[in-house]
Amino acid sequence: MSMPGALRPTDDSDVVMSCRVRLARNVAGMPFVGRSTHPQRREALEAIRSACGTAEATGSLVAAAGATGPLAWVDMPSMPARDRQLLWERHLISRNFADGDSPRAVALTQDERFSMMVNEEDHLRVQVLRPGNALRAAFDAAMAVDAALAARLDFAFHPRLGYLTACPTNVGCGIRIGVMVHLRALRLTNELEKVKRAAKELHLAHRGFHGEGTDATGDWFQISNQRTLGIAESELLEVLAARVVPAIVNWEREARRALVERQRLLVEDRVHRGVALLQAARLLTLDEAMKQLSTVRLGVSTGLVGGPSLDTINRLTIEIQSAHLRAADPSIEGDDDERAARARIMRAAFGVA
Amino acid sequence: MAAPFRSCDHCGKPAVVHNTVIVNGKVIEHHLCEEHAAAVTGQPVGPVPINALLGQLAQVGAARARGPTCPSCGLTFHDFKSTGLLGCARCYDTFAATLVPVLERAHGGATQHVGRVPPAGDAAIKHRNEQLERLARELGAAVAAERYEEAARLRDMIHALRPQAPDAPGTGSAGAAPPRGSVP
Numbered sequence: 001m002s003m004p005g006a007l008r009p010t011d012d013s014d015v016v017m018s019c020r021v022r023l024a025r026n027v028a029g030m031p032f033v034g035r036s037t038h039p040q041r042r043e044a045l046e047a048i049r050s051a052c053g054t055a056e057a058t059g060s061l062v063a064a065a066g067a068t069g070p071l072a073w074v075d076m077p078s079m080p081a082r083d084r085q086l087l088w089e090r091h092l093i094s095r096n097f098a099d100g101d102s103p104r105a106v107a108l109t110q111d112e113r114f115s116m117m118v119n120e121e122d123h124l125r126v127q128v129l130r131p132g133n134a135l136r137a138a139f140d141a142a143m144a145v146d147a148a149l150a151a152r153l154d155f156a157f158h159p160r161l162g163y164l165t166a167c168p169t170n171v172g173c174g175i176r177i178g179v180m181v182h183l184r185a186l187r188l189t190n191e192l193e194k195v196k197r198a199a200k201e202l203h204l205a206h207r208g209f210h211g212e213g214t215d216a217t218g219d220w221f222q223i224s225n226q227r228t229l230g231i232a233e234s235e236l237l238e239v240l241a242a243r244v245v246p247a248i249v250n251w252e253r254e255a256r257r258a259l260v261e262r263q264r265l266l267v268e269d270r271v272h273r274g275v276a277l278l279q280a281a282r283l284l285t286l287d288e289a290m291k292q293l294s295t296v297r298l299g300v301s302t303g304l305v306g307g308p309s310l311d312t313i314n315r316l317t318i319e320i321q322s323a324h325l326r327a328a329d330p331s332i333e334g335d336d337d338e339r340a341a342r343a344r345i346m347r348a349a350f351g352v353a
Numbered sequence: 354m355a356a357p358f359r360s361c362d363h364c365g366k367p368a369v370v371h372n373t374v375i376v377n378g379k380v381i382e383h384h385l386c387e388e389h390a391a392a393v394t395g396q397p398v399g400p401v402p403i404n405a406l407l408g409q410l411a412q413v414g415a416a417r418a419r420g421p422t423c424p425s426c427g428l429t430f431h432d433f434k435s436t437g438l439l440g441c442a443r444c445y446d447t448f449a450a451t452l453v454p455v456l457e458r459a460h461g462g463a464t465q466h467v468g469r470v471p472p473a474g475d476a477a478i479k480h481r482n483e484q485l486e487r488l489a490r491e492l493g494a495a496v497a498a499e500r501y502e503e504a505a506r507l508r509d510m511i512h513a514l515r516p517q518a519p520d521a522p523g524t525g526s527a528g529a530a531p532p533r534g535s536v537p
Contacts, residue, residue: 028442035426035440121438143469150471156442161456162466164445166438168452169459171445173468203461229456230463 012133014301015249017180017220017314019135020091021142023126024165024174025149026156032166033119041103044123049073049105051152052116064144065114065128066137076104085323092127093117094211114145121166122174124149131314133249135241139177143233162229169226173233177240178224180209181248184298185255187219188267195221195248202239203227209290209317218290218317223248260302271299275307278346283339289320289346308349316349361386363450423447485514 026032030044052061053073062069076084076097084098093106097120104119117125126149128142149155156164163174170176186192199206205226209217223244225236259267274295278284297313299305308316318324325341326332332341359368361384368384420430424447428440433448445452456464488511495504 026442031426031441032439034436034438035428146469147472155471157471158442158445158466160465161445162468162470164439164442166440168437168439168455171456172460172463172466175468227460227463229460230465230467231460232468 012249013310015181015252016133016245017182018129018131019133019138019179021128021138022176023142023146024122024163024170025124025126026164027123028154028156030123033121033123034166038103041119045103045105045118048118048124048153052107052149057152060148061145062109062114064141064148065109066141067109067113068111069109071107071109073105073107076106077101082323082326086327089321089323090318094120096120133179133245135177135179135237135245139237170228172229173236175228175233175236176224177236178222179240179245180220180222181252182219182294182297183221183252184219184294185259186252188259189255191251191255194251198244198247199223202244204244217287218294256298256302260304267298268304270295271304274299275305275350279350279352281343281346283336284342284346285339286321286342289342290317293317312349316345320345359384363453420451421447485511488514
């Protein structure tokens with residue numbers, strides 16, 4: 001690595017946007033969500049909400065998660081469709097959880113570092129989120145949340161199989177430790193295979209921007225553990241935090257450096273075209289915006305162009321999505337309005353009126 | 354060292370397929386009867402999408418016509434095969450025979466949890482006390498109705514659940530539940 005010290009990020013945020021630790025748990029003695037009637041789902045929801053919803057319980061959960069309170073409980077069926085989609089776009093709930101009308105709720109802190117889905121595939125899905133590469137901090141917080149929950153709820157647990165989950169691929173630890181990484185250079189240099197091969201060897205999953213079954217919009221990939229049985233949580237953390245994430249971060253930085261050194265003109269051309277397009281466009285589809293933003297992010301992280309900070313670019317990837325645009329501007333009606341609003345946000349972010 | 358006869362890892366039938374694999378330096382032996390061998394033949398040890406795993410199991414399912422049905426939640430083998438999801442905690446025992454190869458393939462050969470264990474905390478004690486109360490009510494009803502066999506069974510269950518300390522006052526607050534394990 002020959003990056004000048006001043007440019008080398010200390011938290012890997014040039015490559016890692018965020019990290020998440022998720023837990024799947026079910027309440028003992030109740031059928032899993034998929035086999036539950038609506039009254040049974042309501043019962044599970046009430047059991048969880050009454051165990052976690054008191055001031056004392058909320059305080060200890062939020063403190064364990066390292067988040068800042070209060071913890072807001074939102075009933076999903078009564079939530080407008082646009083707001084449900086907004087939560088999905090922010091990676092706080094899953095697509096399945098956003099749709100449908102069965103009894104379920106989400107609890108989240110304002111800083112989004114801690115959230116829980118009740119009655120997703122499992123009774124309880126906990127998420128601890130941290131910006132940048134802070135896997136160990138997120139992991140410690142998730143373990144503390146688990147302990148706080150276990151003091152209040154009896155979870156379905158099998159002496160041989162561990163925590164029982166609706167899907168057998170989650171049984172055991174019921175944990176997913178993952179990072180969201182930006183691999184623009186590795187895609188440009190056709191080296192993504194390297195990441196996929198390493199992931200496969202180490203029993204890891206690589207997924208797109210919105211998780212399972214989505215494509216890598218804007219060259220964002222989620223890397224997380226796949227195995228949950230026969231391996232301890234702390235071992236899974238070590239595989240990711242000590243081996244995989246540092247390797248991927250280095251490969252991507254190496255690819256960025258190689259591009260700038262060996263194909264500078266080509267990269268500069270792409271990056272400046274990206275900036276110009278985002279500064280000039282009056283209508284932008286999400287796909288086009290994500291694609292150009294990804295190339296510009298490569299330019300910003302390698303110092304080829306100025307422009308918005310990496311933080312701002314990360315924020316834009318969320319804010320230019322449909323429900324976010326509509327929430328910010330209620331006058332938006334059709335797709336053209338949406339594309340126009342997206343282009344306006346981009347021009348403002350790139351300093352053009 | 355070779356035993357003349359090995360039974361299947363998943364059921365009591367004689368094993369016809371013997372396989373040794375090395376995962377992360379650990380030697381793992383598989384002994385399978387004809388039926389279970391059919392479910393796992395040709396497997397590379399490693400993560401595979403759940404639907405692919407279940408697709409392979411379809412052959413076993415077809416051979417058996419219909420698999421078991423969970424006595425607790427009513428989930429059938431067919432339900433499990435089509436959704437990939439189990440219905441309740443009991444399902445893990447109901448479908449144990451077909452789940453073992455699924456688990457092995459999804460989790461790199463492992464079938465034994467080695468991670469965190471819930472502490473025997475307040476919730477566990479509360480849950481046990483609720484169970485004890487319910488069983489005591491059922492016992493009273495069984496004795497009143499002169500269903501003595503059922504009463505004897507309930508008495509055994511209560512005995513098994515009750516904390517061992519003989520001086521526990523019955524509220525459960527003094528006699529702690531036996532620890533279910535420790536957090537590593």
